[in-house]
Each structure stands twice: as C-alpha cells, then as structure tokens.
Amino acid sequence: MNLPASLTTSERQIGIGLSAALALMGLAMAALARDSVMALHGTMALVLGLGLVFRLGGVLYDAPPADPDRVLRYDDGPTRFGIWMTLAWAMVGMVAGVWVAALLYWPEATPPWPATSFGRLRPVHTTGIIFGFGGNALIATSFWVLQRTSRARLADALSPWVVLIGYNLFCAWAVTGYLMGATQSKEYAEAEWYADLWLVAVWVLYFTLYMRTLARRAEPHIYVANWYYLAFILVVAMLHIVNNIALPVSWAGSKSYTVWAGVQDAMIQWWYGHNAVAFFLTAGFLGMLYYFLPVRAGRPIWSYRLSILSFWGIVFFYIWVGSHHLHYTALPYWVQTLGMTFSVMLLVPSWASAGNAIATLNGAWGKVRDDATLRFMFVAAVFYGLSTFEGSFLAIRPVNSLSHYTDWTVGHVHSGTLGWVAMIIFGAIYTLVPQMAGRETMAWPKAVEWHFWLAVLGTLVYVIAMWNAGITQGLMWRAYDANGALSYSFLESVQAMAPYYLLRAMGGAMFLTGAVICTLNCRATLRASRSRDLQNDRPLVAQAAE
Amino acid sequence: MVLRLHYNLEKLSMGLVGAIILAASVGGLVEIAPLFTIDETVEIPADLRPLTPLELAGREIYMREGCYACHSQMVRSLADEIDRYGPYSLASESAYDHPMLWGSKRTGPDLARLGGKYSDAWQVAHLTDPRAVVPASIMPAYPWLMQPLDTSGLPGALATLARLGLPYDEAMIAGAEADARAQAAPDGAGTDAFRERHGDRPVQRAFDGDPSRLTEMDAVVAYLQSLGTQTEAARLAQEGTAP
Numbered sequence: 001m002n003l004p005a006s007l008t009t010s011e012r013q014i015g016i017g018l019s020a021a022l023a024l025m026g027l028a029m030a031a032l033a034r035d036s037v038m039a040l041h042g043t044m045a046l047v048l049g050l051g052l053v054f055r056l057g058g059v060l061y062d063a064p065p066a067d068p069d070r071v072l073r074y075d076d077g078p079t080r081f082g083i084w085m086t087l088a089w090a091m092v093g094m095v096a097g098v099w100v101a102a103l104l105y106w107p108e109a110t111p112p113w114p115a116t117s118f119g120r121l122r123p124v125h126t127t128g129i130i131f132g133f134g135g136n137a138l139i140a141t142s143f144w145v146l147q148r149t150s151r152a153r154l155a156d157a158l159s160p161w162v163v164l165i166g167y168n169l170f171c172a173w174a175v176t177g178y179l180m181g182a183t184q185s186k187e188y189a190e191a192e193w194y195a196d197l198w199l200v201a202v203w204v205l206y207f208t209l210y211m212r213t214l215a216r217r218a219e220p221h222i223y224v225a226n227w228y229y230l231a232f233i234l235v236v237a238m239l240h241i242v243n244n245i246a247l248p249v250s251w252a253g254s255k256s257y258t259v260w261a262g263v264q265d266a267m268i269q270w271w272y273g274h275n276a277v278a279f280f281l282t283a284g285f286l287g288m289l290y291y292f293l294p295v296r297a298g299r300p301i302w303s304y305r306l307s308i309l310s311f312w313g314i315v316f317f318y319i320w321v322g323s324h325h326l327h328y329t330a331l332p333y334w335v336q337t338l339g340m341t342f343s344v345m346l347l348v349p350s351w352a353s354a355g356n357a358i359a360t361l362n363g364a365w366g367k368v369r370d371d372a373t374l375r376f377m378f379v380a381a382v383f384y385g386l387s388t389f390e391g392s393f394l395a396i397r398p399v400n401s402l403s404h405y406t407d408w409t410v411g412h413v414h415s416g417t418l419g420w421v422a423m424i425i426f427g428a429i430y431t432l433v434p435q436m437a438g439r440e441t442m443a444w445p446k447a448v449e450w451h452f453w454l455a456v457l458g459t460l461v462y463v464i465a466m467w468n469a470g471i472t473q474g475l476m477w478r479a480y481d482a483n484g485a486l487s488y489s490f491l492e493s494v495q496a497m498a499p500y501y502l503l504r505a506m507g508g509a510m511f512l513t514g515a516v517i518c519t520l521n522c523r524a525t526l527r528a529s530r531s532r533d534l535q536n537d538r539p540l541v542a543q544a545a546e
Numbered sequence: 547m548v549l550r551l552h553y554n555l556e557k558l559s560m561g562l563v564g565a566i567i568l569a570a571s572v573g574g575l576v577e578i579a580p581l582f583t584i585d586e587t588v589e590i591p592a593d594l595r596p597l598t599p600l601e602l603a604g605r606e607i608y609m610r611e612g613c614y615a616c617h618s619q620m621v622r623s624l625a626d627e628i629d630r631y632g633p634y635s636l637a638s639e640s641a642y643d644h645p646m647l648w649g650s651k652r653t654g655p656d657l658a659r660l661g662g663k664y665s666d667a668w669q670v671a672h673l674t675d676p677r678a679v680v681p682a683s684i685m686p687a688y689p690w691l692m693q694p695l696d697t698s699g700l701p702g703a704l705a706t707l708a709r710l711g712l713p714y715d716e717a718m719i720a721g722a723e724a725d726a727r728a729q730a731a732p733d734g735a736g737t738d739a740f741r742e743r744h745g746d747r748p749v750q751r752a753f754d755g756d757p758s759r760l761t762e763m764d765a766v767v768a769y770l771q772s773l774g775t776q777t778e779a780a781r782l783a784q785e786g787t788a789p
Contacts, residue, residue: 103686104653104684105684107676107677107683107684107685107686108677110686110687112687112689112690113690114611114690117611117612117686117688118612118615118616118686119611119612119613119615119616119686120610120611120612122612122615123612123615178612181610181611182610183609183610183612184645185609185612185614185645185647186645187614187615187650211559211560211563214559215559220557221553221556221557222556222557222559222562227556227562227566230559230562230563230566231566231570234563234566234567234570235566235570238567238570238571242574247706247709247710248706249699249702249703249705249706250702253699253702255606255699255702255703256706257644257645257703257706257707257710258644258645259644259710260644260645261640261641261642261643261644261645261646261710261711262588262637262638262639262640262641262642262643262646263581263588263637263640263641263646264578264581264582265643265644265645265646266640266646266648267577267578267581268578269645269646271574271577271578279570305549308549308552312569315566315569315570316569316570316572316573317573318570318573319570319571319572319573319574320573320576320577321573322577323577325650326648327622328622328623328624329620329622329635329648330620330635330636330637330639330640331637332580332581335577335580335581338576338577339577342573401622401624404622404650405618405649405650405651405652405656406651406652407651409650409651410651473652477626477627477630478624478626479626480626486626486629486630490630490654490655491680491682491683494653494654494682494683494684495682497684
C-alpha cells in the first residue's frame, strides 16, 4: 500500500491523528465490550489504527511529494488499493459461495464447528460479494472516473484513503461478526448496529469528497457516469439508514433489535433489498459501464437522450418495485400490485440502458471480437438486458407464485451478479490496471481470454442449473394427483435438486477459477509497471490541494 | 425544452443531488408511509402473545445460525401452500416480530405452522443430526446446541423489546432468566411464577429431554414448537378452508 507516498507532511500528521483516534475508539470498544463480538471488533479497530500510526509515523519526515508533480497527476493510489481490496474480497466471497454451494450437495462435509455452518457462511458470501467485491470496485472506479470526467484531481489526498480503509473495516466487521453469530438477520443488511453507524460516517465522507471534487471540475457538464455514481451514493445512504434503524440492547454489546416489526419490517426490508440491487448493483455499475465501455471501444455513447431517459427512469421506477418480493404474502394487496406494475415498467429504462451500451459498440464489433476486455463489457450489457427482462417477468404475480422461494430467484440474482456486475467489474479492471501500470496490455493477455471463457461458461452453467432447479421445485410443490392430494412431499423436491446443486457448484468453481486468474494477472501487471505517459491523462488545470 | 432543462441541470451538482433524492423518494413514501397506519389497518388479535424468554432465546439462536436463509415463515395464500403447511399467514401474526423472519427461500420447508407438528424428541434428534432422522435431508447438523444456554442477556432483550412496544411488563423483564429455566423444567420451583407471568398457554416441557439442565437446544425447540401458536387468528379466520 503506497499510502504515505502521495501525502504531504501535514497530511501525514492528520492521518496519524485519525489513525490514533481509530485506535482509541477500538480500545474503548474492546475494553467496555460485554460480548466477544464487540471485543473482537474493537481489537480489530485498535490493531488497524496502530498499524496505520506506525505506517505513517515511520515515514513522517521522509521527503513529501514534489508539489508540481503532485498537482499535475490524478490521484490513483486509492484506486489501486481499492482494486486490490476488490480482488481480495472476490476471493473471500467467491470461495465462501462455492463452498456453501458444495455443502448443499455434500451436507455431511460441514465441519462440526459453529463458525463454518452454512447459515453463518452464507451471509459471508453475500456481504463479501456485494459489499466487499462490488462496493470496493465501485468506490475504486468512481475515484478513477470522477477525476477523468472532471479533468480534476480529487479534492484532497487523505479522505479517499479514509473512505476506503473505513469501508473495508465495515466489511471485515460484518463478516467476522456473522462467523461469531452476530447478525441482524435482515438479508443483505446483516451487520450489527455499530458497523451500520460506522458505514454512515464513511459514506458521508465519501459523498462530501465526491461533491468537493465535482466542484473543482474543469468540464462544465457532469458526465453521465457521475450521475449514476451519485445516485448510488445518495440512495444507498437513504436505504441503509432507514432499514437499519435499531435499538441496541446495550451500548456495550453487539445485539440490537430493529425498530420495524412484522409487515412494516417486511416492506422496508424489501424496499431496501431490491434497491440494494437497484442502486448498489445496478446504478453504480451503470456508471462504470458508461465510462469504461466507451473508453475501451473508442466510441462515444450512442445516444445522450437515451441516457437521460434511462437514468431518470431507473432512479424513479426502481424504488417502487421492492414489494414484488412479497406477492401473496400478508402485505396489503395494493402494495404488491404497485410493485408488480412498476417492475414491468422498469423494463423500459433498463433496456434503454442496455441498448444504449450495445449500440455504442456499433462500428467497433471488430474490437469486440478481438479484445476479451471489451467482450467482458459487451457480455455484461447483454446479461444486464437479460436479467432485467427476467426480473420484470418474475415480478408478475402469477409467475412469482411459481418462482418465489425457489432456486429460480437464486439463478436470477446470479445472472445479474455473475453475468452483469462481475463482468463489468472485470472489464473495468482490465481497462484500468494496464493504464495504471503504464502498459499497453495486461502482463498475460492470453489469460484474459481464458478468464473470459471461464466466466461466461461458469455463469451459463450456474444460471441454467438454477432455472431447472427452480422450475422443478415450483412445479413439484404445486402438483396435485388425481385424488386431489399433493403429489410430492417437500423432501422429494429436495432430492430432485441434487444434480442441479452439483452443477451449480461446478459453475461457481469455474467462475472462481477465472477470478483467481484475474487476480494473478493483475499482480503480474502491476509488478511490471512502467513510468506512465501523462500527456493525455492528467487534470486540465493544475490545482493545489485544499 | 426538457432537454434544455436537463442540459442546465447537468452543470449543477447540487441540482442533480436534489433531483435524485426527490425522484428516489416518491415510491418509498407512497408504499411505506401508509403501513404506519398499521394500528388501524392490522388488528392485533386479542389472543396474540409475545414469545416467552426461553422462546425468544431460541429465536435469537435461529437468527444466529442463519436458519432464515433456507426456511421461510410465511405461508402464501395459494391452495398448495395451505394444503402443505396450513392456514396462510396473516400480517397480525408477526406484529411482535423484530425483525420479521418471513424469509425469501425454501431450501427447506416453510416453518410458520411448525409448532406441535413434531415431538420434542424428533426436533432434538433432527437438529443434532438431520440425516439420522431424515436420511435424504441436506440440512446441516447443529451438535453444539447442546451447550448451556446463556440467559444473562434475556432481561435486557425483553426490556428493549418492551421499549419497542411489546407487552412485556416489569415482572416479566425482572424474571426473564428464572422463567427461561422454569419453562424447560416442568414441576420445578419456578413453575408457579412462570405461569403467573406468562399465563397458561406457553408449553412447559423438558424440551431437550433433560429437565436438570438448560441448553440452547431447549431454547430452539421451545421456539420451534411456538411457531404458529402465538395466536389462533389465522386458523379461526380460515375455518373450513384449512385442513
């Protein structure tokens, strides 16, 4: 981590102050904690804070970066760190995912320890992927995109590091908490109350940094990608705060109770849950797509008007659709109907985005054929289109009566996360990592090709297995025999899943293999860095840090 | 005209921020705000009882182990679900659930109507080693549930839930630990006090088979046996439609 190199002496001093404050907070948590979870989390903060104090303190009086040098460059150190964290969390999240998928086929393989049980590892997989892998990728690329589309350096050198390190502390707190049994048990919002508060603080700093940098932009217009990143930052804050309002049992313990109960809690949970898909896994990644796809293809976005339509369509329509997770439940019928209606309407802006991305490739199809990186982004756009179509379809009440509670939903989520989110992340990584290393290509260009085909094949195997699994379950559960009795016991539907669960684990393993290749390739590429030609990749006006 | 407006909006970062917040708030407000008139729209049944301290401890373990990832607690109003599980779930049944555990996936069956369906001994054997009872089961084993139950957090838990509106009174909060022990030790010294505070309806049994010790297994099984029995509202409302 080349954190100190880009900081001036006074920034290093402030950094030491903040790290010491973090260490003190950790010490207080560890000392006052009444349960082992909070004690561990306090210790983690203490160790991290002390580590940073030593890291910065050790180089405090080293030569600060020469000033002209600093303001003539974009600040890419945090992005580089963020990409490493993205890949590290990809390993954690995907290994956990493949492992729990295998446990569904070989349940006897579960070790007899609480921490390795399916129910505790499953949120490690979801949090590791959504927040760890996806979130770090979003933050890291947002810094990269924000600076280049604004032609301005980040507003200060310290806060991007605070955002990234703070964010990763949140992720680490969350997953270690699950392993020890601390969870709010709200899906995709399982982290305990103090981790949630910590994330709010990190997020406010992230938003402030974004706005301050936008304010320094040398371009009069704010580029589309930034609209999406902004929507991601703002709406995720809103969702996170409302869904996680909770009353702690004790200020010195990890346990809390959400203030929401029953049907209200269900509606708020899925308002959150589906919009985590919308604003975390879609809006932010559309921001990524709107920058990296045109850059890699060397062509401007096909339609400016269409991007306006799809942006506001997504921001406005998505927020309504969460209730389609609650068809035929005790949620009032009219709310279900609204959720279904807006889900179908959402297809218009979703396909406008996907179509806009694919049409951008018109005239660059030769590049799509030859360049695996651009192909990652093309496939991402295609899967985005397919998943949003499937999503609207599954939200229709009678379809949902079959698909809900089955593995079809799991298949749908993974066609989105593997096919769209992960593919666009890899496309972005393969675009910016060589650039960061001052190279034309990745160190092993052939490995990108291998990764691409492993990822596509893994996704298809996974998704097709889960379609079959889900439709089989749905049909078996509702089948009646001639006498009017249910044809199958629940257990028979479980037994019918075995081949699909095995295939799913294999598809996941292929996808994981591709991600491992990507990580090694990034390592080799960054190690073989050359000095960068900054002629065309620099802020338009040299600006001093604030 | 609209394009012109947007052309200018793109130059104002705070304008974009405001517009995004506005556009993203409407849906949530329309769908969520009316649910806060819940007191009028969802009638809390007169017979709805909150969980006893032991059952609440079991619910905490259910959440801790992530059971909700594979088991729903929400019978939908569909014929096959009613035939398979029992009366469809009502909003009022989970009015005391912080958080709700409706779930989103059935890798295993729905549990909303589980209470009383199997014996305690079956539940204990099944949780300890599912494949000993159901050879084709893919559920993980939970042998560590035989460890002693830590009851020290119960008074605080009940007090917090009382602040959120659950009908736990001072005596229930103060007696939470004793009541947890009493519910798993029939005919023990705490029985009368337990009955006085929690009434006649919660079942009192040596859930894990041994009245002399209080284990996590006692709590989980007590919770599982309470599912669907906190109120008769769903059964009464659907008399004749349910098996």
